[in-house]
Amino acid sequence: MVDFTLPHRPALADAKSGSFGAPATGNRIMLAALPEGHVLQVLGSKGSAGLEDLIRQIGGGNPNAVRAYSPGQWFVVGDAALSPADISGKAALLSGKASIADQSHGRVRIGISGTAVETVLAKGTAVDLHRAKFPVGHTAMTLIGHISALVTRTGENGFEILVLRGFAESLWDELIQMSLEFGVDATVNH
């Protein structure tokens, strides 16, 4: 029995938005708070290999929905909110070879794009972000400054960053700071 409703407030609802930094327009950075749809952590059971095709079904076939970050561990993300019934429907597809932990409430996605995006992110992480080493769809769990984050390339000049909810606004402010030399447009649409 719930005595009161818990309103969902997006983590970046009150984050800084607008245009910051250099007025030059050539290679501005776009920063976007992405919809807080679903973030599912999928954990393979011990000794289960070759789960990739199965995990792709959990992602519903959407490109870049499935993000492998460790042996037997994936994040599956999407813009649509999922009900507990939707999630148990997805868990049934795994038939015991892996389990799903719903992290939708706990992790937030930030989109960052622009021709200079690699230079911006390289200020925070030591991962080689060059297209040849980090192609579209590739994912890496790493540190951006002191904040742990999952970095995924979603386009030629675009990345998505998955970060713990409590660190999201702090990382948001740091990404703006890192982008100032190119100019940055930050949008929070919720």
Add this chain to the structure above:
Amino acid sequence: MASLIACPHCGPRPKEEFTIRGDAGITRPTPDAGEDAWYAYVYLRDNPRGRHKEHWHHTSGCRRWLVVERDTMTHAIYAVSDASAPGETA
């Protein structure tokens, strides 16, 4: 201190992403091994000069335990492997 660790799952990463546990060569004594064996296991460590195998945890990456073989004098890294037995990784 070695600065770039070639994680077998993530590729080369800076040492800031890792947590070091220590000597990978010591084995846990049996529960009835006696006070001396347990004292040695818990407290006593060699401080080798040269090649040394250690357990490193990739805390800010794949979160796997690794065995890093490195040189404590030259900071060279000789080998990095997952700490689990082959085939035990999901």
